[in-house]
Amino acid sequence: MAATSKATIPSSSTIHGSISTLNNPKLLEMSYYFTILSPTDTPLFNIAFGTSKGGGDGIARFRFPETAQYMNQFIIHSSLDILEEAQWTNGGMYLKHIDTYPPAAAYITAFLTPSGARFLLLHQPPNLPSSTSTTSGLGSSSLLGTAGSTTRASSSSIAANPTSPQTEEAVRQFMNEVYENYVKTAMNPFYKQGMEIKSPVFRARVNAAGKKWL
Amino acid sequence: MAVPPRHATMQSISNGNTAQGNDRPPTQQSQQQSQQSPGLRVPSNRKTIYDRHLNRTRNAELSRASFAFLFGEMVTYAQRRVTGIQDLEKRLNEQGYPLGLRLLDLLFYRSTSTSSSALSSSSTSSSPPNRPLRIITLLHLIHGPLWRLLFGRAADALEHSVSAETANEYMITDNDPMVNTYISAPRDMNMLNCAAYVAGIIEGVCDGCGFETKVSAHNQPTELWPSRTVFLVRFGDPVMEREKVLERAGIK
């Protein structure tokens, strides 16, 4: 098991990487799909990534990889009605978890900028056979007794519960960081509101924020 | 088990040439940034706009003269092939509008990062300020924080139309608009008010917050304040209807 995964992920040569290959990474890591929509619901930016905390390799593994490409967008757009309702009842910018799509176990978290751009994050926990397998996975990691095991346990709790306060806080930090970079984009005189964000620097920044907080 | 990651194809929807980026371990991230974008020109000091701080200008001030000259040129530019005063004011308004949209995000960013003080004067917590949901909150935002961000002081008055027929009209008064400091309109254009540019900024802010509005600038000189300007803010009907719904729901 470990040998096969090592063979298929040759690039993960760090210590964390090797630990993650000891456990099944699919058991513990979330897959994320982040998108920015204009106030008129035009997609401006999107990116997919996976858990990086606690030794995750940052690669998204959606449950239905064949359809994820459009299903994620579909799920996100279907939560817009709820978002627009929440928009006028909650004056905060970070609206937290607003919608769930049970068939894909997809959780949607939203952040609204004052000028109406919507930041939407879809998180999908890995496909767990049952809840007991999570605890068994936890047990095995604690048995290892390495330094990575503690962070691993906390990250796995995020994975197990996308609506937990820790997750909300981590997503808040992520959203705030993206917001900062979004404001910088908007300050660019060559950028007009509603234009697709093509800057590779912005993409790298969002990617880095994902690595840092999720 | 570890199938080739699906996300590579997903990313390619929006940005084809950066799609391979994520497969590499994070240590290569920085090099790859510079490699992956041959079309991007980075300044010689390697600092893009994303490396700059948005709060930097809190103490740095701009020269009033350079603004006056710049604004003067903007007015001259707007005057080209213009059909009349209203057309000129419309053009100035359109120049201000995108600025309002941008300022809105910047205003909130600055007040979140400097924690509370600027916007949420009432609440003592350091939580970020709320997006305005009601008209009054929005107008206070414009009258106070926005005016301070732009002109270094609050506006001079905020009033609501007394007539029931024009309940959607609000007035923001500036006794001495900075944009008009050095401007004297010729006599045959005495209705013109170049603060139409500021009206455009207000319109951008309101629209950005989801309040459809028309804003116009009007001369209301007094003995003491010869360039006193009233910004007439007229909210659209959908906004007024939503306002009623929100009031019934008890949302502040």
Added chain:
Amino acid sequence: MSDNTRGVFSLIIINKAGGLIYQREFQAGLRKLSTNDYLVLAGTFHGVHAITRSITPKIPIAQPTPSPATGTTGPAAPGYSYPNPGVPVSGLDYLETDKFRLTCFQTLTGTKFLLFTDPLTGSVEGIIQKIYELYADYVMKNPFYQIEMPVRCEAFDRHLGAWLRGRT
């Protein structure tokens, strides 16, 4: 400062082509001229000023001390200059009668400010500097002002009047 309360009679601004672009009386004390005469005055003064400028003699500049290395100082080096090489020659600075004094100030771009004051008025320089400052602010920064054309800027009139009134 009591001298300053003495009158500033009127102000004339002449563009660089010699045309009258601004004329305003602040205080009675001089006999009035017709508009046409003001135009003539502006044109005449402009011409006289140009002549006084061209007859201003050049004076020899201090010979640079011959450096021992080169030995001789070349006669090709310009031996004459205006009194202050950094300042362009000014020409006519003021005219005075026993009833009034006319002070002329020329900007770098050739615009001339002519100020008619009481002969006893002190610190005319300061007054002209302030007028120049107001001109730079309220005329030159006004997008509706066309360069070299008559000055019709309400804010300039207002601030000029207010400042002169504040002085007296």
